[in-house]
Amino acid sequence: MLWLRALHIIFVVCWFAGLFYLPRIFVYYAASEHPETRAQLAIMSRKLYRFVTPFMVLTIIFGVSLISLNVDYYLSATWLWLKLAGVAFLVVYHVQCGRYVNRINADEDHHTHVFYRFFNEIPVLFLFAIVFLVVLKPF
Template sequence: MLWLKALHIIFVVCWFAGLFYLPRILVYFAASDSPQARAQLAIMARRLYRFVTPFMVLAIAFGLAMIGMNHDYYLQAKWLWLKLAGVAFLVGYHVQCGRYVKAVNDDTDARSHVFYRFFNEVPVLFLFGIVLLAVLKPF
């Protein structure tokens, strides 16, 4: 169980590194007037998205494996259901990042750097909530 937990945490950290940096690349893309810089940032965003997506899958897989090890406890724990709702939202956020990356690479994105600055803050809020739920286990 401890190996599963360690691997889960490792891949969550790796996934979140991508969730924090990918929208930041989109901020720089939207704020840039240089076609060369925009092209390079679009490539960076695409490569980063492809790099961190397996981390998301592995984080979820190891989390589900931990639930499977003690499903009687976990499936009745209200804190876990809230955590899973947060994770589901983050998966949606990740998918939305992929849509923005595609739009940037197709040169069809018209969002401002201000939009992406706000969008960039979303995973921080969910990180706080999910970590507090996992550590404190309220309810």
């Protein structure tokens, strides 16, 4: 069980590293006026998205594995349902990042760097909420 928990935490950290850095690339892309720089940032965003997507999948696999060890407890825990709702939102956020990556690589994205600066803060809020739920187990 501990090795499952360790792997879950490792892949959460890896996934969040991508969720934190990918939107920063979007900010730099939107703020740049140089076509060469924008092209390089587009490539970086595509490669990073492809790199971190498996971490999301592995995070979910190991999380479900942990739940399966004590299904009755976990499925009756309100904190877990709130955590799972947060994770579901982060999966949607991840998919939206993929849409932005595709639009950036097709040179069809017209969001401002200010938009992406706000977009970049979303996973931070969810990280705080999820960690507090897991550690404090309220309700």
